[in-house]
Amino acid sequence: MVRLPADGRQGEPPAWPLDSLSEAESEVWRQLWATPMAVVWDRQVWLRMVARYTRILVACEEPGVRPALLAECRALEDRLGLNAPALARLHWQIEPTEPATVAPMAERPRRRLSLAEDGDED
Numbered sequence: 001m002v003r004l005p006a007d008g009r010q011g012e013p014p015a016w017p018l019d020s021l022s023e024a025e026s027e028v029w030r031q032l033w034a035t036p037m038a039v040v041w042d043r044q045v046w047l048r049m050v051a052r053y054t055r056i057l058v059a060c061e062e063p064g065v066r067p068a069l070l071a072e073c074r075a076l077e078d079r080l081g082l083n084a085p086a087l088a089r090l091h092w093q094i095e096p097t098e099p100a101t102v103a104p105m106a107e108r109p110r111r112r113l114s115l116a117e118d119g120d121e122d
Contacts, residue, residue: 002090004036006097017047024058036094037081046080053080 013033021029032038032050041050053076059065060073078086087093 002040002092004039004092004094006036006094008034008036009038009042014042014047016051018051018055022058024061025054028054028057035082037087037092040092041080049076050080052076 013030016026016029029051032054033041038050041047053073056069056073056076060070077083078089081087081090081092
């Protein structure tokens with residue numbers, strides 16, 4: 001199991017490895033390299049794959065996107081560990097920053113139903 005820090009990868013994102021970079025791609029690139037999964041990407045030197053995913057993701061958010069492009073986006077999300085099933089398959093676990101606690105549900109007054117409430121009074 002590879003444990004990933006919940007606070008993500010620290011520091012600046014790597015230099016963009018492809019030819020040009022749009023403003024939208026720049027924002028997604030920055031966000032992706034701050035994720036917990038980016039710690040592994042850094043070690044594996046997956047710059048170009050993450051850059052392709054960035055470019056495809058931005059294109060997929062445009063109206064009228066082709067289904068084939070959506071399929072490629074989902075495939076790259078799986079390879080990069082960007083969804084829960086992929087994290088499990090890759091044996092990556094995001095470590096919590098503090099122990100999880102579950103707050104008790106607020107006590108609600110209970111309403112008792114009676115037969116008279118349905119309008120069938122005798």
